[in-house]
Amino acid sequence: MATEQDRAAEAVFDALTFDDAGLIPAIAQQHDTGEVLMMAWMSRNSILETLRGGQVVYWSRSRKALWRKGETSGQTQTLKDFRVDCDGDTLLLLVDQKGVACHTGRRTCFYRAVRGRGLETISEIEVDPAKLYHT
Amino acid sequence: MATEQDRAAEAVFDALTFDDAGLIPAIAQQHDTGEVLMMAWMSRNSILETLRGGQVVYWSRSRKALWRKGETSGQTQTLKDFRVDCDGDTLLLLVDQKGVACHTGRRTCFYRAVRGRGLETISEIEVDPAKLYHT
Numbered sequence: 112m113a114t115e116q117d118r119a120a121e122a123v124f125d126a127l128t129f130d131d132a133g134l135i136p137a138i139a140q141q142h143d144t145g146e147v148l149m150m151a152w153m154s155r156n157s158i159l160e161t162l163r164g165g166q167v168v169y170w171s172r173s174r175k176a177l178w179r180k181g182e183t184s185g186q187t188q189t190l191k192d193f194r195v196d197c198d199g200d201t202l203l204l205l206v207d208q209k210g211v212a213c214h215t216g217r218r219t220c221f222y223r224a225v226r227g228r229g230l231e232t233i234s235e236i237e238v239d240p241a242k243l244y245h246t
Numbered sequence: 247m248a249t250e251q252d253r254a255a256e257a258v259f260d261a262l263t264f265d266d267a268g269l270i271p272a273i274a275q276q277h278d279t280g281e282v283l284m285m286a287w288m289s290r291n292s293i294l295e296t297l298r299g300g301q302v303v304y305w306s307r308s309r310k311a312l313w314r315k316g317e318t319s320g321q322t323q324t325l326k327d328f329r330v331d332c333d334g335d336t337l338l339l340l341v342d343q344k345g346v347a348c349h350t351g352r353r354t355c356f357y358r359a360v361r362g363r364g365l366e367t368i369s370e371i372e373v374d375p376a377k378l379y380h381t
Contacts, residue, residue, distance in 0.1 A: 118363040126358065126365055138273055138282060145280025147273060150336040162360065195365060196355040197348050201285040203356040213332050220331040221338040223261065225297065228253040230261055230330060 116162045119193075123158060126199045134170055137202040139212065142191040148212035149220040151178070153202060165190050167206055184243040186210040216240045251297045258293060261334045269305055272337040274347065277326040283347035284355040286313070288337060300325050302341055319378040321345040351375045 113121075129135050134152040141148055153161070154170040157177055161168045167188035171178035181187030192205035213220040215236060222234035248256075264270050269287040276283055288296070289305040292312055296303045302323035306313035316322030327340035348355040350371060357369035 115363050119360045119365075122364040123360065136271055136285065138285065140280075140282055145275075147275055147282065147338055150271065150273065150285075150331065193360040194356040194368075195358040196285065197350050197352075197357065198355070201355070203282055215332050217332075220333070220336070221329040222332070223330045225254045225258065225328040228250050229257040230254075233329075 114163070117159070120159045120162050123162070123193070123195060124155060126195050127202075128198070128200045129155070130200075132172075134172070135200060135202060137169065137204055139167065139188060139204045139206050139208070141208055142205040143207075146219055147221060148188075148206070148208055148218070151180075158202075161190055161204075162193065167204060181209065184210075184214075186212065186238075186243065188212070211238050211243075214240060214243070216243060249298070252294070255294045255297045258297070258328070258330060259290060261330050262337075263333070263335045264290070265335075267307075269307070270335060270337055272304065272339055274302065274323060274339045274341050274343070276343055277340040278342075281354055282356060283323075283341070283343055283353070286315075293337075296325055296339075297328065302339060316344065319345075319349075321347065321373075321378065323347070346373050346378075349375060349378070351378060 133154055137153045138150050139148045151169040157168040157170045167180045167190055169178040187209045188206040194203040211218050216238040217234045222232055223230045224233045268289055272288045273285050274283045286304040292303040292305045302315045302325055304313040322344045323341040329338040346353050351373040352369045352371055358365045359368045
């Protein structure tokens, strides 16, 4: 018998339009502060695993594999809400981000901003990336 | 002589990786409340026009044309900050959204959420879409 999570995943799939590669962009936002942390891609299987387990799983386009966020770095994302946009072609995940979302060791991936004639870094490194990935 | 905005656009282009169609996804977030409003796509020209004019311009993939947000509906987005992510493949626009962002008349496009076994609508229609588009 299908679980509640599997039925929810079916309803989500019915509402979504995946791209030619079978993927859909997903925005991760910290549920309580509203901070936009990152954007990544999800496949049907990553959506299913995310809804089943409550930990966010993306699809890594570079590694061509499921990407269990935080599996290596410990910087996991616990799902708080799963939202779908009007056209069904973008997802918004409200999450509880443990530590930092960005592989550079910053809380958010959006740490560069236009200032005057160029781009400036506006967020500090909070965790040494070498400690995140044991490089 | 290039303006400050044109120089900033050049710096942004240097940092970005556009997809095969010459586009990059852009998340629009209300600058003061943190609400994620929508995700759309930008081309080099739409970025240039946005930085020059301070009103957000996307690229419409369906119409294959510049999409001056709010030109028809009046629901414009004034740019407050222009941010680039770590990989240079996603933009975060902090904006001041006039009225509603969604063509359905809702404040945000992300108005459906997983509840139990399915998707539920969690945001009300604030403006009659017929009034937005004179249909």
